[in-house]
Amino acid sequence: MKKDFSPTLLDFGPLQIFLARHFGFCYGVENAIDIAFRTVEENPGKRIFLLSEMIHNPQVNADLQSHGVLFMQDTYGKQLISFDELKTDDVVIIPAFGTTLEIEALLNQKGIQTEKYNTTCPFVEKVWNRSEVIAKKNYTIVIHGKPKHEETRATFSHAASNAPSVVVKDMNEAKELAKYITGEKTADEFYTEFKDQHSDGFDVIKDLQRIGVVNQTTMLASDTQAIADYLKQTMARRFGLNENNIEERFADTRDTLCYATNDNQTAVNGMLQTEADLAIVVGGYNSSNTSHLVELCEKKLPTYFIRDEEKIISEKQIQHYNFHNKEELITENYLPGKNPLKILITSGASCPDALVEGVIKKLTVYFNSEAKFDELIRQFE
Numbered sequence: 001m002k003k004d005f006s007p008t009l010l011d012f013g014p015l016q017i018f019l020a021r022h023f024g025f026c027y028g029v030e031n032a033i034d035i036a037f038r039t040v041e042e043n044p045g046k047r048i049f050l051l052s053e054m055i056h057n058p059q060v061n062a063d064l065q066s067h068g069v070l071f072m073q074d075t076y077g078k079q080l081i082s083f084d085e086l087k088t089d090d091v092v093i094i095p096a097f098g099t100t101l102e103i104e105a106l107l108n109q110k111g112i113q114t115e116k117y118n119t120t121c122p123f124v125e126k127v128w129n130r131s132e133v134i135a136k137k138n139y140t141i142v143i144h145g146k147p148k149h150e151e152t153r154a155t156f157s158h159a160a161s162n163a164p165s166v167v168v169k170d171m172n173e174a175k176e177l178a179k180y181i182t183g184e185k186t187a188d189e190f191y192t193e194f195k196d197q198h199s200d201g202f203d204v205i206k207d208l209q210r211i212g213v214v215n216q217t218t219m220l221a222s223d224t225q226a227i228a229d230y231l232k233q234t235m236a237r238r239f240g241l242n243e244n245n246i247e248e249r250f251a252d253t254r255d256t257l258c259y260a261t262n263d264n265q266t267a268v269n270g271m272l273q274t275e276a277d278l279a280i281v282v283g284g285y286n287s288s289n290t291s292h293l294v295e296l297c298e299k300k301l302p303t304y305f306i307r308d309e310e311k312i313i314s315e316k317q318i319q320h321y322n323f324h325n326k327e328e329l330i331t332e333n334y335l336p337g338k339n340p341l342k343i344l345i346t347s348g349a350s351c352p353d354a355l356v357e358g359v360i361k362k363l364t365v366y367f368n369s370e371a372k373f374d375e376l377i378r379q380f381e
């Protein structure tokens, strides 16, 4: 059945909110949160550790910490609590992003069971399975993802256990990698340029003869497609191949974005068909999938990336995050004096719906529409 990606209009009279058709929590995040809280309930008196942030949402992580859950690493893999601290009867939860084979082996060595508390999303495991299939056909694995992101580190570890692997973070890096395929750059440069992004013993000459691309599940669909196409064309040019025989050198795979990334991005594209005055994207500032929703919106209209309603300081000021240079800033007069004022709203896969509701409610106050908001909420209850 064809899905409907047009936004939902919440009409508050002088304020019109167009809510993306798909937004917020995905299956993997709901499942992970569910398992994490069940783990806390089922293990009274035990120390419970999470390998890193559960998901990229500060409210959810703070909630878990308030239930006594301890985080072992920060989001970039920096150790907060040493693995030496762990004892056999501790409980360790693996987050939705999954973890590396090295960490899994370390936990097993310590006699800590991980199966019961493993919340790795099945869509992340799907990427690992896809890379295994590619590896078995003797292709080198190119991973399009953020090199420091937990999911990409986990995917890289799984991929590298099966085949030579290299991570490219964006089109610029893909273009640089292509220069090693064509011979425009020398092998020596590769090890500096792709430091910490290639598997041990990567042989630039031998390992770029046959490649396949997989990606972090939350990348921007258009970027992933463009990178795969670019590398495919590079292989075709370099080895004189065409559509009929390209598979000799380039694995024929579709992207490995997850359904939530696809649906949320398509819904934002659907939402952007509506003429509006501004967009608000709600989510954690280190959330990859949320930043891509911001990227889509900001190409078309003024866009404010906020963590929750607290960031809406008043009807005159909003504090929002610029993910390009990683800083928060305050914008004045962000609500233009139009009637009706049209605002597009969406949120990332790690953002609880209650935060979106809070944002909408706060905005309605500035338009004297709280009564309408309450009436609308009752309709949905």
Ligand code: SF4
Pocket: 026, 027, 028, 029, 096, 121, 122, 123, 124, 217, 218, 258, 259, 260, 261, 289, 349
């Ligand atoms: S964003 Fe996708 S891959 Fe990540 S947890 Fe959600 S469903 Fe799983």
